[in-house]
Amino acid sequence: MATSLSAAQIQSFRDNGVLFPFRVLDDAEVAAGLAVVAGIDARPDERKGLLLHKTHYVSKTLSDLCRHPRILDAVEGVIGPNILVWGANFFLKEPRSDAYVSWHQDATYWGLEPSDIVTAWVALTPSTVESGCMRVVPGTHKGGIMAHKETWAQDNLLSRGQEIAVDVDLDKVVDVVLKPGEMSLHHVDIAHNSEPNRSAQRRIGFAIRYVGAHVKQAGGVRDKAMLARGEDRWHHFDHEEGGTGEFLPADMDRHARSWGGTRLAPKPPGDAAKAS
Template identity: 45%
Template structure:
């Protein structure tokens, strides 16, 4: 029995490779989460960068709340099933006038997860519009295998390698994933997607949560970790991550640093890069 999505919504996701908008947070929740993020930024000299962009659910109790939010998990369960891991969390923040962008890519290219059943829940904490740099997706491209990508390492490219699809992308077919604060989109890990620079007056703040069913495994390293957020894990493919009892708990900060280092080994596999770029 479906928990929140309709059969038509599931069919749209399976056909297009993405579905939106899904309301998951109320206005007070959005304000609380955004305020928590921006208070940390003010107290620590600026936006999250580099390794701190990843596995943020280990650093902040409020991000841990978000990855376990019932409305988020109900929608994800409708697609992936009842036993769920949050493999990663990643903030995508574009400041007003920020020239940074995300080129056309497929997530699975460097995730090294098998089978290819991951999805991203992208939660907007500010308006995500074409002007502010909303994601754009090409329907149906998730049915293709992973296509060649070029690692550009460009400044301003927000992905780990500055990667971009090295084959033609029919941008005329792209759909703008417009979200209001508190709304969420879901997308398949093989969908062609990108996002331009922010030309709006407000920040564009999105939290990407990478969910996988518990039977998925990591094929590059054998010590990867994830958070069990719903159901049971009968496979043991990942070390299970604890929940933070408070923000920036020293033990969890150390664990996040180790987990981010493992993420770097996965995402930079095959290169000589030892850790995340400081500018992403």
């Protein structure tokens, strides 16, 4: 396999830590993704956990999406040909709601190194300034991890309401505006946030966390990931598979159990399930 990215795009990702937009899904694929969201909505007891943690465990549609050639062809350009899916979850904001994502760097709590880690954020509905699209500060992936404070703020979609403690240079902010079926790529160390959805439509993004197969958990903690492309000669992760159908009981059980053994497990105990 070869990457679909040009040398200029790869250089731009290295310089800026973000690259968009890429058209990756056709209308039927977007509709299939939205059908999975409808299936999650129909399961109120499990809904939060399903939206926000390893959602590809319970859906073949999403598991296939994680291995979509158009997505992987771009991802390969920034993390190489041996690609694992470490996580995948929805960021869903209801119409005219207060949910937001504070300024943060993904790497802060993930414990993974080196930083050959990229998120493909795939829009299933319009992601605009009005609907609270992701915003990034290009270049901040180069400055190391900034101090974060944990706010546990109610409307913050992040697990600990983690927020960069220092000021972000708002003059440099770029709005990652995407149409349904388009994706962006962002580096694990880039500072990013998103504002509330003030539009009349849901804002839904499916965030897939890709790691190079050579990446590992710091401190030798055993972690799990799904092979998406290439080979894994490093064996730093136990391999897991995605869903074999839609919401099958065995996959749902596996998903429920997976909350316990991951660094993404929500804290403090009893807190609503949120993304990391």
